[in-house]
Amino acid sequence: MSARRRALRAPAPRCRRAAWGAAALAAAALAAAAAFAQAPRGTPPADVPRGPSFERAPVERLDGEPYVGVNDLARLLGATKFWRPDVRKLVLRAGEHRVQLTVDNPYVIVDRRTVRLEHPVRSLRGQLHLPVALLDSLPRDSALARVLYDPRGGEVLRLPAGGVLGTPIVTSAGGVTRVAFPSEFVGEVVVAGRARARFRVRADGFFRGTLPDSFPPGSLVRAARTLVVPAGAAFEFEVAPEADGYRIAREPGRVVLEFAAGRDGLEEFAPEGPAGPRPLRVIALDPGHGGDDPGVSAEGAVEKDLTLALARALKGELERRLTARVVLTRESDRTVSVEERAETANRARADLVLSLHFDGYVRPAARGATAWCPPATYGERAPAGRPGVALPVEVLPWRDVATRHAVPARALAEAVRAALELDGLGPVRVRERLALPLLGVNAPGLVLECATLTSPADRARVTSPEGLRALAASLATAVAEYQRNE
Amino acid sequence: MRRVLVVALLAAALAFAAWRWFERARTPVAPGAAPADTASAGVKAVRLHFGSADGDTLVVETRELPDAPDVHRRVAALVAELDRGPLERGVAVLPPGTAAVHVYLDDAGLLTLDLSGAFVRGFRGGSRAEWLAVASLVRTLGDNVPEAKRILLVSSGVALPTLGGHVPLDRPLDPAEWP
Numbered sequence: 257m258s259a260r261r262r263a264l265r266a267p268a269p270r271c272r273r274a275a276w277g278a279a280a281l282a283a284a285a286l287a288a289a290a291a292f293a294q295a296p297r298g299t300p301p302a303d304v305p306r307g308p309s310f311e312r313a314p315v316e317r318l319d320g321e322p323y324v325g326v327n328d329l330a331r332l333l334g335a336t337k338f339w340r341p342d343v344r345k346l347v348l349r350a351g352e353h354r355v356q357l358t359v360d361n362p363y364v365i366v367d368r369r370t371v372r373l374e375h376p377v378r379s380l381r382g383q384l385h386l387p388v389a390l391l392d393s394l395p396r397d398s399a400l401a402r403v404l405y406d407p408r409g410g411e412v413l414r415l416p417a418g419g420v421l422g423t424p425i426v427t428s429a430g431g432v433t434r435v436a437f438p439s440e441f442v443g444e445v446v447v448a449g450r451a452r453a454r455f456r457v458r459a460d461g462f463f464r465g466t467l468p469d470s471f472p473p474g475s476l477v478r479a480a481r482t483l484v485v486p487a488g489a490a491f492e493f494e495v496a497p498e499a500d501g502y503r504i505a506r507e508p509g510r511v512v513l514e515f516a517a518g519r520d521g522l523e524e525f526a527p528e529g530p531a532g533p534r535p536l537r538v539i540a541l542d543p544g545h546g547g548d549d550p551g552v553s554a555e556g557a558v559e560k561d562l563t564l565a566l567a568r569a570l571k572g573e574l575e576r577r578l579t580a581r582v583v584l585t586r587e588s589d590r591t592v593s594v595e596e597r598a599e600t601a602n603r604a605r606a607d608l609v610l611s612l613h614f615d616g617y618v619r620p621a622a623r624g625a626t627a628w629c630p631p632a633t634y635g636e637r638a639p640a641g642r643p644g645v646a647l648p649v650e651v652l653p654w655r656d657v658a659t660r661h662a663v664p665a666r667a668l669a670e671a672v673r674a675a676l677e678l679d680g681l682g683p684v685r686v687r688e689r690l691a692l693p694l695l696g697v698n699a700p701g702l703v704l705e706c707a708t709l710t711s712p713a714d715r716a717r718v719t720s721p722e723g724l725r726a727l728a729a730s731l732a733t734a735v736a737e738y739q740r741n742e
Numbered sequence: 743m744r745r746v747l748v749v750a751l752l753a754a755a756l757a758f759a760a761w762r763w764f765e766r767a768r769t770p771v772a773p774g775a776a777p778a779d780t781a782s783a784g785v786k787a788v789r790l791h792f793g794s795a796d797g798d799t800l801v802v803e804t805r806e807l808p809d810a811p812d813v814h815r816r817v818a819a820l821v822a823e824l825d826r827g828p829l830e831r832g833v834a835v836l837p838p839g840t841a842a843v844h845v846y847l848d849d850a851g852l853l854t855l856d857l858s859g860a861f862v863r864g865f866r867g868g869s870r871a872e873w874l875a876v877a878s879l880v881r882t883l884g885d886n887v888p889e890a891k892r893i894l895l896v897s898s899g900v901a902l903p904t905l906g907g908h909v910p911l912d913r914p915l916d917p918a919e920w921p
Contacts (some may be wrong), residue, residue, distance in 0.1 A: 298914045327787065327806070330786070330787055331787035331804060334786075334864075334888075335786070335811040336784035336785065336786040337784060337785050337786070337806075338783075338784045349784065363871075448919075456822075458918070483919070484921065485921055486881065486884070486917065486918055486920065486921055487918060490919070544907070545907065549907065551868070551907070552867060552868045561867070613868060613869065613908070614868065615867075615868035615869060615870050615871075616796075616866065616867040616868040616870075616871060617793075617797040617832055617867055617868070617870050617871050618793070618834075618835070618866075618871065619795050619796070619797065619833055619869065621795050621796050621797075622795075622796050622797035622798075622870060626869060626870060628869065628908075685798070687873075689873075689909075690910065691869065691908050691909070691910075692903075692904050692907055692908055692909060693907075693908070695910060703869065703908065705868055705869050705870065708797075708868070708870070709868075710867075
């Protein structure tokens with residue numbers, strides 16, 4: 257008996273070890289199963305795009321699980337919400353797609369598929385919240401906006417339509433500089449500005465990369481920066497004066513901007529005019545509004561009167577400082593049409609046109625001046641590259657003729673900004689848009705909102721004779737700077 | 743030894759089965775399809791653009807509106823909300839009383855928006871106010887009516903050369919060019 261007991265007891269330590277091992281195995285199985293249950297579906301992307309143009313929504317942690325509010329998700333998806341309180345169901349509908357959610361239920365019907373989430377849809381503060389894991393199960397096609405969970409930022413992003421532009425590769429050889437953006441797919445690529453100093457390109461899709469700080473030796477591109485635009489991506493390049501033209505090429509897997517010197521068949525940059533002092537024989541001053549059109553009125557200050565007074569003062573200043581003849585589009589308080597104003601300037605063969613205005617806004621916080629100059633959207637096509645092949649004639653509507661002078665007009669705007677800021681008459685904004693008073697004007701020109709009449713400080717300044725004289729003197733300085741072109 | 747192992751494995755299997763049973767017990771039943779969407783009114787989030795207080799930029803406000811099946815009613819609702827003004831920060835920049843009278847969308851994506859006479863009569867301000875009034879309309883329609891690729895503004899059924907003498911409106915406007 258005792259021997260049997262011993263025999264039975266002898267392996268006892270091994271049995272206990274085995275039992276402990278089996279228990280550990282069971283615990284591990286349970287832990288693994290629990291971990292599997294907790295793990296979020298879908299792998300978060302390694303590199304989430306960032307930028308001001310992305311619409312986004314915050315993510316909230318409920319019991320440790322990331323949830324997004326259904327109102328936010330509907331906004332990002334561009335979906336319409338249908339709430340059925342009787343059955344506590346919410347349907348999101350976007351185009352042909354339909355996502356059905358039920359409160360406190362982990363089953364979500366996406367189109368005709370039933371998706372089981374690890375955590376239920378929850379109602380919180382009067383709004384449904386759903387686990388972000390659902391985003392992996394949404395259809396991926398053009399009918400539904402692409403949304404992405406960014407675990408680092410703790411938010412859900414909507415990716416803009418179009419492709420992705422990566423960090424560009426810049427190469428320069430043989431008088432050609434190529435800026436190649438890797439791209440999975442790119443829709444439209446538009447040249448928004450043809451000036452060498454501000455060559456602007458806008459593309460569908462979004463930019464996920466960085467622009468180079470430096471460029472290879474001999475590069476025709478000197479600097480590059482991104483621009484903020486309503487949608488897509490936009491870039492501004494500073495191109496060397498040696499560059500003769502540019503070309504945009506879509507190659508497999510990339511979009512290439514090519515800048516070249518000494519080649520034919522390229523698109524040309526906006527006309528710039530010769531270097532050195534600019535000839536200013538005739539300057540046209542256009543006092544805005546007049547007659548039936550008073551323009552902005554604020555506390556007794558009337559725009560049409562101020563523009564005429566300023567034009568007279570500026571005429572005196574310019575004639576005193578320069579040898580130019582100065583013509584006014586109106587000399588009295590009368591109604592003058594836009595066409596008539598342009599005709600006056602064109603008939604006088606003006607080398608420069610300044611359309612003088614004063615601004616106004618609904619809030620007194622708005623102040624300062626704004627210079628509107630035409631955009632550099634016009635570029636002449638280079639001569640035919642092959643003999644006997646005629647290139648199509650590009651017709652520029654006369655309405656837009658001011659865009660031919662966009663580069664010197666921008667230089668004038670910068671000179672005005674510098675002079676007014678230096679004299680403490682700012683802040684001055686420069687905006688590129690073809691304003692109505694410059695339609696049909698065949699000369700470098702600006703529409704200049706000299707100050708904001710609805711701002712008490714600006715109004716007090718420009719309604720005093722000294723203030724108006726100071727403004728005229730500052731503008732005359734700007735015109736003289738523009739003429740020197742140093 | 744073998745018996746103990748079998749017992750331990752059995753215990754593990756039992757534990758796993760118990761966990762599965764517990765999970766299943768707390769899992770709700772998959773729901774059936776909801777009744778037709780149209781049985782209830784749908785609402786949709788829209789992005790509205792208003793002017794900033796300093797008049798330099800647009801500011802965006804998101805609001806939920808009843809979804810309208812046709813473009814006319816959608817655009818009319820958007821213009822009405824712009825006219826109503828911001829609920830958060832921002833400044834209403836449309837002339838008071840502006841309303842969409844008629845909307846026409848052609849196959850090429852040109853949306854012609856005929857605005858009430860108040861749009862022209864009620865305008866006050868300079869180029870900044872004019873630029874923001876037009877930008878507010880164009881960007882709001884561009885964001886919420888994706889079918890509209892270009893927008894032509896007219897008023898009271900006739901062409902509108904400009905609103906306040908600074909921004910030409912004789913041609914259709916591209917929302918992408920209004921930052």
